[in-house]
Structures are given as C-alpha cells and as structure tokens.
Amino acid sequence: MLTFKYLLILALALSVQAVLGQIPEEVIILNEDRIWPGSLNDPNNNNCSKALPSFREYVWEDDLYNAQATADAECMATPISQQVYQTAGNMSIVTSQSGVISNYNHSLDLATAVSTTTYAYEGVQYTRTAFASHPDNVIVLRLSANASGSITFDATFETPMSIPTFSAEGGNLTMTGQGTAMYGLPGSINFVVKAEFTVSGTMAKVKATSNATSTVSISDADEALIVIAIDTNYVRYDDLSADPNEKVTQTLTNVRGKTFDDMLQTHIEDHSSLFGRVNISLGIPSSNTFLPTDIRKNLEDGPDADQDIFALYTQYGRYLGIASSRNMEPSNLQGIWNQVLSPDWGSKHTVNINQQMNSWFAEPLNVAATLDPLWSLISEVAERGKNDALETYNISRGWVCHHNTGIWRDSSPIDAAFYGFWPYAPAWLLQHMYEHYAFNPDPESSFLKDIAYPLMKGLSEFYTDFLVEAPLDVEPNGYIVPNPSMSPEHGIGDYNDTNVSLTYGSTIDNSLLRDLFNHTAEFAAILGVDDDFAANLSALHDRLIPFRIGSLGQIQEWARDYGSNGPFTHISQLYGLFPGAQIDPRFNETLAHAANVSLLLRGDSSAGWPTAWRANLFARLLQGETAYYYMTCLISRYSYDNLWSINSVFQIDGNFGGSSAVAEMILQSHNGEIHLLPAIPASWKEGSVSGFRARGGFTLNIVWSGGILSSAKLTSTLGTFARVRYNGTAIDLSVQENGSVVLSLSDFQ
Numbered sequence: 001m002l003t004f005k006y007l008l009i010l011a012l013a014l015s016v017q018a019v020l021g022q023i024p025e026e027v028i029i030l031n032e033d034r035i036w037p038g039s040l041n042d043p044n045n046n047n048c049s050k051a052l053p054s055f056r057e058y059v060w061e062d063d064l065y066n067a068q069a070t071a072d073a074e075c076m077a078t079p080i081s082q083q084v085y086q087t088a089g090n091m092s093i094v095t096s097q098s099g100v101i102s103n104y105n106h107s108l109d110l111a112t113a114v115s116t117t118t119y120a121y122e123g124v125q126y127t128r129t130a131f132a133s134h135p136d137n138v139i140v141l142r143l144s145a146n147a148s149g150s151i152t153f154d155a156t157f158e159t160p161m162s163i164p165t166f167s168a169e170g171g172n173l174t175m176t177g178q179g180t181a182m183y184g185l186p187g188s189i190n191f192v193v194k195a196e197f198t199v200s201g202t203m204a205k206v207k208a209t210s211n212a213t214s215t216v217s218i219s220d221a222d223e224a225l226i227v228i229a230i231d232t233n234y235v236r237y238d239d240l241s242a243d244p245n246e247k248v249t250q251t252l253t254n255v256r257g258k259t260f261d262d263m264l265q266t267h268i269e270d271h272s273s274l275f276g277r278v279n280i281s282l283g284i285p286s287s288n289t290f291l292p293t294d295i296r297k298n299l300e301d302g303p304d305a306d307q308d309i310f311a312l313y314t315q316y317g318r319y320l321g322i323a324s325s326r327n328m329e330p331s332n333l334q335g336i337w338n339q340v341l342s343p344d345w346g347s348k349h350t351v352n353i354n355q356q357m358n359s360w361f362a363e364p365l366n367v368a369a370t371l372d373p374l375w376s377l378i379s380e381v382a383e384r385g386k387n388d389a390l391e392t393y394n395i396s397r398g399w400v401c402h403h404n405t406g407i408w409r410d411s412s413p414i415d416a417a418f419y420g421f422w423p424y425a426p427a428w429l430l431q432h433m434y435e436h437y438a439f440n441p442d443p444e445s446s447f448l449k450d451i452a453y454p455l456m457k458g459l460s461e462f463y464t465d466f467l468v469e470a471p472l473d474v475e476p477n478g479y480i481v482p483n484p485s486m487s488p489e490h491g492i493g494d495y496n497d498t499n500v501s502l503t504y505g506s507t508i509d510n511s512l513l514r515d516l517f518n519h520t521a522e523f524a525a526i527l528g529v530d531d532d533f534a535a536n537l538s539a540l541h542d543r544l545i546p547f548r549i550g551s552l553g554q555i556q557e558w559a560r561d562y563g564s565n566g567p568f569t570h571i572s573q574l575y576g577l578f579p580g581a582q583i584d585p586r587f588n589e590t591l592a593h594a595a596n597v598s599l600l601l602r603g604d605s606s607a608g609w610p611t612a613w614r615a616n617l618f619a620r621l622l623q624g625e626t627a628y629y630y631m632t633c634l635i636s637r638y639s640y641d642n643l644w645s646i647n648s649v650f651q652i653d654g655n656f657g658g659s660s661a662v663a664e665m666i667l668q669s670h671n672g673e674i675h676l677l678p679a680i681p682a683s684w685k686e687g688s689v690s691g692f693r694a695r696g697g698f699t700l701n702i703v704w705s706g707g708i709l710s711s712a713k714l715t716s717t718l719g720t721f722a723r724v725r726y727n728g729t730a731i732d733l734s735v736q737e738n739g740s741v742v743l744s745l746s747d748f749q
C-alpha cells in the first residue's frame, strides 16, 4: 500500500513543501532549495599553517588540551558559523468552514506523489489535490467540491524573510523577499513566489486586493486551480545574476493553457519513471496495512503485526529522495522541508555522516539520479576547497573541505575545533562517487573520467602533502598518519577540564584514507593514467595504521586506546564495516567480532539517524534480528506521525538511513559477492522485491517464502561475471549484457 495518512503532508520536488491539510485555514509551506541567508565571503584562516607544527607537536605529546586550543585560536573560519537553509514562507488559504468537519482524510500517494485532503462540511464533500511537478517546475493545487459554487476562500502569502513585498492583481498573487543577513554577512539571495488562480463555475468571482498583505479572494466557484512558481537570482555560488521575476514568469507562461489533468499526467510520468523501478512486499497485507501511519507506527501488537510498514517506510525514503533531490541541491538535513528562518542545525549539508547517510539508499534502491545534485555540490565545494587548502594549510595541490557546507559551498573549519577541524569529510563524500561507479561500472562513462577521478586525484594529492610520518617514539613502525584527526564529534575525554576530540590516526580517518587511495589507484588503472602517482598512493595505503583491537575487545577508535567507549550517537570507527567494506564478517571474523563489541558498547541512541546507522551496521554483521530491532525503534519511537524521522527536530537522514538498512537486510553486494537475503529477520517470512541494484551493474528481483529463498532473477546491464551467495554457499555466474539468470534454492544446495 502506498497511500497513507499523516498530520503534516509532504510533497514535491524541486521547489516545494508541506500541505498541512488544515480546516478552516489551509497552509502550504513553500520552499525553494536555494533560499539561504548571507553571501559569499572568504572564511579561511591564514594563520593556521603557521600554527600547525605546534598543533602536531602537542598531539605527539598527548597534550590534547593545548592542541585543541591552538586549533581554536588559529585555524577556524570567520565567521565561525555557516549560513543556514531558510524558507520562502507560506500560502494561507482561509475559508469560513469553522463548524463540524466529518469524513476527514489526508493522504499522500507515494506512487504518484499526489497529496489529497477530503472532508465533508455542511453536506458538501470537499477535495484538495496537490502535487509539485519536477518537469513543469510548479506546485499545483486544486480545490473542488461535489456541489457547484461551493469554493470560497481568501489566499495570502506570508514570509519571515527580509524585505517582503506582496501584491495582487487579477488572479495573480505575488510575494518577493530576500535571504536575511546572518553572521555578519548581508543577505543577497532574492526570490519571487508567484501564484496564478483560475476558477470555473457560472457564479465564480475572483477579486484581488493589493495592500500591505495582499489577497486574492475566490468566491462561489465550482473549482479553483492554483499554480505556484518560486525562483531566485542564484545561478551558482559565485553568480547571482538571474532575474527571479523573469524566471517565474517564464515558468508560469510555459504551463498556461495546460489543464490540471495535463500537468498531473506530466508529473506522474516523471515521478513514476523513478519511483516505479522498485517494488517491495514484506509480509502479507493485513487490515493494519490500511490504517493511517500515526496508528500503524505504534500498533499494540507490535511491529510483527504489520511487517509491510517496513516496506512502506523504505518506499517513503525513496519518495522523499525523489521529492527533495532532483533539480538543483541535494537533500539537506531536512530534505527540502523547512518553515523557519533558522532551523535547528541550520538544515545544512553536514558532511561528517548526515549528507552521506542521505545518499546510502539511492544506489541499491535504484534512484541513483537523485545523487546528481550531490555530485554538483561536491564539484563546487572542491573549487572553493582549493583555496581552503592553500589558505588554511598552505598546500597548493588539490582541495579540502570540513564537516559542513551549504549554498555558498563553504569548505573551512567551523563551529569549534572539537567539531570542525576535520579535513577528511571529502574522502567520505568521494567514497560515494566510487560507489556510484561500482553500481554501474561503465569504464567509458564520463562520470568516471571527468567528474570522479579528477576530484579523487586532487584530494589524494592534498593528503599526500598533508599527512605526516609519526615520530618513532609515538608509532614505532614508521606509519604515515593523519594529524589532526578525530572520530567525528566524539570526545576522547577531559584534558585540563576540557572535552577534546582532536588527536592523530583515528580509525575512521585511516579507513577513509585507505579507501580513497585504493579507489583512486583503481580508477587510474581503469583509465590507464598516472601510473607513478597510483603506485605512490598504494604505497601510502600500506603505511597507514591498520585496524587495532582495543583493551575491551572493541575496534579501537583512535590510534591510542583512549578510555572513551561508552554510549554515543556517532559510531564512526565502524565506517569500515558500513558504508565501507574493509570489515566483513564473511572474510574476517576477528574484526567482525570486535565491531560487534564496539556496537554493544555504543548502545542504543535516542534519535532517528543513529538508530538507522546501527540498523545498517548490524545488517552488515549479518545479524538480521538486531537490524530489525533497530528498524522497529526507528519507526515506532523516532518517527513523527507522518513518518518523518526525529532527531531533536525533524531530520531526514533517519528516513534515508532506514531505507538503506532494509535494502542491506535483503541484498548486499560488496567485496565481490552478491549476497541474497543476508540479514532478513524471522518475522519477514514472506517477501518479494524487484528492481534492487547490486554492484557490478545488476538488477535483482528476489522472492522468498517461509524465510527461505524461492527465486532470484539477476539482470546484468553490462554483461559481467558475478559471484552470488546464499546461506553459506557462493556460486559463480557469467551473465551476458542485458541478459538474465534465474536462480532458485537448489542452485545453492
């Protein structure tokens, strides 16, 4: 079932919003992903490279207080905070229906991305239908009723943004505004929101009132159609030359004359071309399947009574990705849905886990196109990151960024050294570029040659110049180490009454560097370029500190076995288990066991995204029941009624991370094997999925019954070799280009 009910309704693609489904006053929250405050500046701190030798010396001496204090004093950006994602404002639709409402239903159909609100008032049935069309670049809302002349309302815009203006003329309602000034930087992004109202019905009237607030009033219509366009002056972070008024006018001109049904059809064709690639069924639908999500997520009989909610949740993640990461910007911390000037955590692109988690589901769940905006963002951050490398670290080769970025593509260390002095975020971002190729390994692709490899090469050059050899009294083996280094946001302990995070050789940093060097060398070999450079990277790879097992039997989090092992949200030291593949229970039980110890020490977390992270990690440890436990927590405890994921506030990474975890429970494909049903829990007895992707360019349909594989169909896009594993047995296959192979249980016996 792809329909459901919730309090807040989401929708829409590039420029959109939430339809609240309220009576008597409907509110449509309007977002455009380039409405941010501030303006471009140079935040880099030129003092840092001079201070770095003494920073490093403090680290070698394990004087972490003075190390961190040095970085705070000499290395951080100005301003110290980055700009945040803002809102366009609301359209408010006020009716006089203040009496008793019945038959209320508010739903979103994931397959069509159409939101519908229906209700009865004084004997008339009202219907509001809304969608945000990616191809037409508009939000469309239709108000109708089953009795003629029943549609009467006043529509206005409101916004918290700077220098707002409102005007109304005929059936047009327009609002303009500007990104606010923030952290000392003047606002510079201008936007225009324009709505066109058309009505039908013999008694219908449209009246515009232009004053300080401006209203379009519709009365006695049979039906009203509202088409909304939003645009900005933003072209790129360094080009604000567009005319937003011209852009919205053009957008609205392009759809003028199209009927609601025309626009709906264009929208559904576009959305379903992505959404329709995957079907998921987990368990036989029951009466619970048809309940609204606010009830389904907390059924008294527990999640086993409604396994199909895990399928809904997974598909919802795909819907949210398609709706928030199509056109221009990748989904941010709140996807694209924000109604305030200064959202919690800035609703930025946080790149020490959250943006990466946002992208995990896209490859295995067959919507890789939703990552295109991420590739653009990384490329632009790398442009600014070249200057960061030079100004902050005095390194003239390559580029760098730290733990956050946004519309200005800022790359410098922000917030405080404890959080921000972490120049390894780009290695994690580029791991996802490597995966993008791994899922569709076409050596002729321009993605490999023109986008991924140049960025990977540049970043490898930066680290080649940035990493240092540890003194032999610190590390006797002549290791090359990252210093500074941290396990993001996790404190090592108190030094001089101050919690510190910075040291050398954290496990995540070593793991990220191993992947980057290894993958860059692999791409160089595929492209037949840069032999010596690649050989040097392989040599560097071998001089990084390997995984260490700590005093509690855990994957040690830093080069030194500091005592900080208790509960915490982040579990960065297991990057090598997931999304990396350096720890694999099928090939090294010692490391897998230590990873399990780390997970138990970390314990549960009381927020969505860390719970989703744990579900993925346990899936990679092939522990289906534990992964399932975290999925049930994610849905029942850490979801709002509309299934948005909860951090301290709504944060969308939990949704995307949860979708990814379900995918990892059903199919894995790292380290050269396609693994069928590696971690399904006992309660997903009956299931089928289609359209899942596996590394190597495969699409899979899998069916199981009684918890046992019935059939698996592999289709190869590229024609290649595959090793397929099920329940302890791996078999080798060769599949022709665009050919298919169907396997059954007997193939693995």
Ligand SMILES: *[C@@H]1O[C@H](CO)[C@@H](O)[C@H](O)[C@H]1NC(C)=O
Pocket (backbone or CB within 6 Å): 044, 045, 046, 047, 073, 074, 078
């Ligand atoms: C760099 O150091 C100089 C001299 O101490 C100081 O005046 C300046 O404010 C520092 N720059 C930054 C960005 O902190």
Ligand SMILES: *[C@@H]1O[C@H](CO)[C@@H](O)[C@H](O)[C@H]1NC(C)=O
Pocket (backbone or CB within 6 Å): 003, 004, 105, 106, 107, 116
């Ligand atoms: C609410 O609307 C959805 C979508 O049209 C539909 O599937 C569902 O059955 C409706 N629920 C009720 C209680 O009418």
Ligand SMILES: *[C@@H]1O[C@H](CO)[C@@H](O)[C@H](O)[C@H]1NC(C)=O
Pocket (backbone or CB within 6 Å): 103, 120, 123, 124, 125, 146, 147
């Ligand atoms: C319109 O819907 C209302 C509420 O569901 C119903 O009572 C009424 O009979 C319907 N009217 C017509 C003309 O269908």
Ligand SMILES: *[C@@H]1O[C@H](CO)[C@@H](O)[C@H](O)[C@H]1NC(C)=O
Pocket (backbone or CB within 6 Å): 027, 029, 089, 090, 158, 159, 160, 339
């Ligand atoms: C927009 O609507 C939301 C939800 O009702 C509300 O929280 C917010 O304050 C509104 N914004 C403005 C500018 O009125």
Ligand SMILES: *[C@@H]1O[C@H](CO)[C@@H](O)[C@H](O)[C@H]1NC(C)=O
Pocket (backbone or CB within 6 Å): 169, 170, 171, 172, 248, 249, 252, 253
């Ligand atoms: C409404 O705006 C459109 C441009 O978007 C314009 O062509 C039309 O003349 C406007 N109508 C009125 C009544 O201003």
Ligand SMILES: *[C@@H]1O[C@H](CO)[C@@H](O)[C@H](O)[C@H]1NC(C)=O
Pocket (backbone or CB within 6 Å): 209, 210, 211, 212, 213, 214, 215
């Ligand atoms: C603008 O006009 C509307 C409709 O007549 C009215 O309700 C509103 O109070 C007016 N607002 C201002 C600020 O004059």
Ligand SMILES: *[C@@H]1O[C@H](CO)[C@@H](O)[C@H](O)[C@H]1NC(C)=O
Pocket (backbone or CB within 6 Å): 276, 277, 278, 279, 690, 691
């Ligand atoms: C998903 O199911 C629908 C309805 O049965 C079917 O038309 C469609 O082809 C299926 N899609 C895939 C990818 O299997």
Ligand SMILES: *[C@@H]1O[C@H](CO)[C@@H](O)[C@H](O)[C@H]1NC(C)=O
Pocket (backbone or CB within 6 Å): 049, 050, 394
């Ligand atoms: C920056 O690097 C250049 C070339 O390696 C060197 O000559 C210069 O002294 C360095 N500047 C600082 C401030 O460390």
Ligand SMILES: *[C@@H]1O[C@H](CO)[C@@H](O)[C@H](O)[C@H]1NC(C)=O
Pocket (backbone or CB within 6 Å): 065, 066, 496
């Ligand atoms: C501890 O901090 C105080 C100031 O807060 C400073 O004076 C002192 O030098 C620090 N001690 C060490 C060992 O860093």
Ligand SMILES: *[C@@H]1O[C@H](CO)[C@@H](O)[C@H](O)[C@H]1NC(C)=O
Pocket (backbone or CB within 6 Å): 517, 518, 519, 521, 522, 538, 541
């Ligand atoms: C990448 O790492 C794997 C596993 O450690 C190793 O077998 C392979 O040779 C490495 N590739 C390169 C190009 O360094």
Ligand SMILES: *[C@@H]1O[C@H](CO)[C@@H](O)[C@H](O)[C@H]1NC(C)=O
Pocket (backbone or CB within 6 Å): 546, 547, 587, 588, 589, 590, 591
């Ligand atoms: C497993 O990993 C550990 C730690 O890196 C290593 O010492 C050991 O040799 C590995 N075992 C196997 C079987 O590869």
Ligand SMILES: *[C@@H]1O[C@H](CO)[C@@H](O)[C@H](O)[C@H]1NC(C)=O
Pocket (backbone or CB within 6 Å): 707, 708, 709, 727, 728
């Ligand atoms: C896995 O294989 C074992 C025998 O090796 C068998 O007992 C077990 O039932 C199989 N499990 C599944 C889920 O196929």
